Amino acid sequence: VIVSRFAPAPTGHLHIGHVVNALHVWTMTRARGGTILLRIEDHDRQRSRPEFAASILDDLAWLGFDADAPPVRQSDRVAIYEDALRRLRSGGLVYACSCSRSEIAAEGAASDTELRYPGTCAARGLPEHAGYGLRVRLEATVERFVDLRHGPIEQTPSEQCGDLLVRDRYGQWTYQFAAAVDDLVQRVTLVIRGDDLLPSTGRQIQLARLLGRTTPPEFFHHALVMKTPTQKVSKSDNDTGVRELRAKGWKPEDVIDYAKSLIVGR
Numbered sequence: 474v475i476v477s478r479f480a481p482a483p484t485g486h487l488h489i490g491h492v493v494n495a496l497h498v499w500t501m502t503r504a505r506g507g508t509i510l511l512r513i514e515d516h517d518r519q520r521s522r523p524e525f526a527a528s529i530l531d532d533l534a535w536l537g538f539d540a541d542a543p544p545v546r547q548s549d550r551v552a553i554y555e556d557a558l559r560r561l562r563s564g565g566l567v568y569a570c571s572c573s574r575s576e577i578a579a580e581g582a583a584s585d586t587e588l589r590y591p592g593t594c595a596a597r598g599l600p601e602h603a604g605y606g607l608r609v610r611l612e613a614t615v616e617r618f619v620d621l622r623h624g625p626i627e628q629t630p631s632e633q634c635g636d637l638l639v640r641d642r643y644g645q646w647t648y649q650f651a652a653a654v655d656d657l658v659q660r661v662t663l664v665i666r667g668d669d670l671l672p673s674t675g676r677q678i679q680l681a682r683l684l685g686r687t688t689p690p691e692f693f694h695h696a697l698v699m700k701t702p703t704q705k706v707s708k709s710d711n712d713t714g715v716r717e718l719r720a721k722g723w724k725p726e727d728v729i730d731y732a733k734s735l736i737v738g739r
């Protein structure tokens with residue numbers, strides 16, 4: 474059985490990029506007779522706000538995107554992440570890291586697109602305490618998967634990003650960890666999301682495998698919505714917020730049509 478999810482971060486209101494993603498999620502999943510879960514990804518406590526979560530859920534309902542279960546919030550799932558962390562720790566895979574981002578930038582060899590953690594603290598045996606992040610040791614393996622849109626892909630997370638941060642220095646779970654754990658625990662089998670997350674697919678597959686997941690989900694990465702050929706739509710853009718379009722008198726079908734027009738030909 475197919476299980477997919479729509480997983481917005483409540484760091485702003487729903488915008489047309491979300492609607493495009495939701496269209497992909499609902500269309501693909503319903504066509505395959507699958508189930509859709511709603512997950513509020515509020516792992517970032519500094520930037521997430523409950524009023525954004527409420528407004529996102531309200532706009533989704535207004536647009537007619539009905540999920541098959543009540544929404545879950547990552548902020549309610551700390552025990553689940555703690556449990557996953559315990560399992561990794563018992564396998565000797567977790568270590569504390571005292572490095573700041575600027576320290577990593579100074580000593581790390583940056584790959585083409587992102588900062589790679591060079592493993593500075595891997596053998597230091599630092600105690601786990603407040604102010605230190607936690608990392609999981611990655612295997613130096615090539616992750617191979619077939620993206621439903623891009624085809625066969627190979628990624629080597631240990632070279633892309635190095636040992637993966639699972640909890641940051643402020644005690645917050647990272648996106649990569651929380652999403653991989655949630656997809657595992659919620660038995661998600663189909664992940665539909667934007668191309669910006671394509672580079673992190675391999676590390677999520679590996680993290681899930683380290684947690685015991687034998688079969689990774691299927692992945693479909695769609696094109697991001699662009700305002701111009703080089704500028705992607707972001708949640709801070711007032712002209713593309715569903716709130717603003719509603720206030721201008723747009724109906725749900727107008728917003729859906731607008732979102733569809735951004736997908737055509739991609």
Ligand SMILES: [Zn+2]
Nearest residue numbers: 570571572594
């Ligand atoms: Zn470190």
